[in-house]
Amino acid sequence: MxxxxxxxxxxxxxxxxxxxxxxxxxxxxxxxxxxxxxxxxxSHGSVFEGKIAVIDLDGSKYSTELITKINTSPYIQVSEVIRSPVNPITLVSHDRNLGVLYIPKGLEKNIKKGEQTVNLGYFVDDTNDAQNSKVLPSLNEYIPELGAEISVNRISALGLGRDGTEATLSPMQIKSRNMFNPASSxxxxxxxxxxxxxxxxxxxxxxxxxxxxxxxxxxxxxxxxxxxxxxxxxxxxxxxxxxxxxxxxxxxxxxxxxxxxxxxxxxxxxxxxxxxxxxxxxxxxxxxxxxxxxxxxxxxxxxxxxxxxxxxxxxxxxxxxxxxxxxxxxxxxxxxxxxxxxxxxxxxxxxxxxxxxxxxxxxxxxxxxxxxxxxxxxxxxxxxxxxxxxx
Incomplete structure (x- = not known):
């Protein structure tokens, strides 16, 4: 000792x-x-107001409203909107944006007619996967909800009521909750x-x-x-x-x-x-x-x-x-x-x-x-x- x-x-x-x-x-x-x-x-553990660019080939009133609504997400900031075809690589170079959202021509026409599903594209800058950890899930959740707003009005004419209409459009959903760090601190x-x-x-x-x-x-x-x-x-x-x-x-x-x-x-x-x-x-x-x-x-x-x-x-x-x-x-x-x-x-x-x-x-x-x-x-x-x- x-x-x-x-x-x-x-x-x-x-x-x-x-x-x-x-x-x-x-x-x-x-x-x-x-x-x-x-x-x-x-200041926090997630990317808030992550910058994305939008290539809007539709150039319609609805595509403009769609971009505005996406921009309200706390995890997404639309930094620039381009109305003509462009290589998405140039838009993410030099860490200019985290990704590029592509809106095809004929979006408003196809949405209102409801004849076929319109696929929006998102080009992910995956040089760092963590950068898009909130942007991509937010888009995957937000885009279907915005599309459903138009379908609700169309289906409601069938007389199903609000709850019935929502059940028809989305019979099953998943809701998540962060258990230990909800503020992403x-x-x-x-x-x-x-x-x-x-x-x-x-x-x-x-x-x-x-x-x-x-x-x-x-x-x-x-x-x-x-x-x-x-x-x-x-x-x-x-x-x-x-x-x-x-x-x-x-x-x-x-x-x-x-x-x-x-x-x-x-x-x-x-x-x-x-x-x-x-x-x-x-x-x-x-x-x-x-x-x-x-x-x-x-x-x-x-x-x-x-x-x-x-x-x-x-x-x-x-x-x-x-x-x-x-x-x-x-x-x-x-x-x-x-x-x-x-x-x-x-x-x-x-x-x-x-x-x-x-x-x-x-x-x-x-x-x-x-x-x-x-x-x-x-x-x-x-x-x-x-x-x-x-x-």
Whole structure:
């Protein structure tokens, strides 16, 4: 226990010395800066007033009214209307528009006669699928409703009444409701993910430099004498500051109404600290053979970014094959994002999350066992070399 306490105090002295990363400042400061910047840059999580161009070859009164009604959608803004044929690629080049709506000639004539269905076209700029995530569904829902307005008047002459007419035109419908983020707020998803990511980057960088720093400063021999628990305990103060920084910025966002946290934060809190331990211990393993802090820092790509990519922040988890989904849990940030979604967004209780916590404890135990195994293997070689030198 004395060796563990000494190791922890040595890491605190290293943070305060001014010769290494002042993590106690970075953990809190970076989280606040990232939250502030992205809160200003990203006001919501969906594209509102997404610009689209319209190629209107009909040029009729009805097509003009149709364009005006489409423009009232909160997700769509008609930026330009062209009355002649044009290549749609030119209208979306340079991010000028998100897509192009094509209205064929004879729209008004065919609509009023009702002899055949008129197909409108929408050319999607799918260089970024997320850009049209609201525009295309809105068009698919809005266009049939506008077309039905004309059919209602025609069918109502049959004497079916309003309800009967609507049932004839649309016997079945689906209505959707967003359960966790109805306002499409980026703070609930994107901004929090970025705060966690950048905070994890600085902590991961710090943990990867511990082994190299100990070797460069001549303290590695002391580490080999104190035991594996004393070495693993060196990550504790960093994990505490990591937890403090994320908790502080989360509290600020919640207090000012920018973050919705439905669950019990105190039940979520252990998952942050456990993630800090996981980052620290994996950082020790990844940098075990390094001889200076710079070598350890160069291995950051293997620690934090994979978890950010596969944790559900940048792409849907559902598109991953089964083996990739389970393999992704080798990265601590995947666990933290999973806990955040369940506690903060879905409002799950501690009882509901006990199984996940149990799995995370097993994950930490496996990492700890590997660290201990590697430590004793290195210590054995160290003792042999030391015995040879004494001889």
């Amino acid at each position: 004395q060796n563990i306490i000494k190791s922890i105090l040595e890491e605190i002295d290293a943070m305060l010395s001014g010769h290494f990363i002042p993590y106690f400042k970075v953990a809190i400061g970076l989280a606040m800066v990232v939250a502030l910047i992205f809160s200003l840059v990203l 980026s703070t609930i998803s994107t901004i929090v993910y970025f705060v966690y990511f950048f905070s994890s980057l600085t902590y991961g960088l710090t943990s990867l430099m511990i082994v190299g720093r100990l070797k460069a400063t001549g303290m590695w021999n002391t580490v080999m004498e104190r035991g594996p628990l004393a070495l693993m305990a060196r990550t504790t103060p960093y994990a505490l500051f990591y937890t403090t920084g994320l908790t502080l910025i989360s509290a600020i966002l919640v207090v000012f109404g920018q973050l919705r946290f439905d669950g019990n934060y105190f039940a979520f809190l252990p998952s942050i600290f456990m993630t800090g331990l996981a980052f620290g211990w994996l950082g020790l393993l990844l940098s075990w053979n390094t001889k200076d802090p710079g070598q350890g820092a160069s291995r950051m790509i293997f620690l934090v970014p994979p978890g950010f990519i596969m944790g559900g922040s940048t792409m849907a988890v559902g598109i991953l094959p089964a083996w990739a989904y389970y393999a992704s849990h080798c990265f601590p940030l995947v666990w933290l994002f999973r806990f955040f979604r369940d506690f903060a967004m879905r409002g799950r209780s501690l009882i509901d999350m006990l199984a996940t916590y149990g799995a995370y404890i097993i994950f930490l135990t496996v990492i700890a066992a590997i660290v201990v195994t590697v430590y004793y293997h290195t210590q054995k070689s160290y003792n042999q070399n030391k015995a040879i030198e004494n001889c």
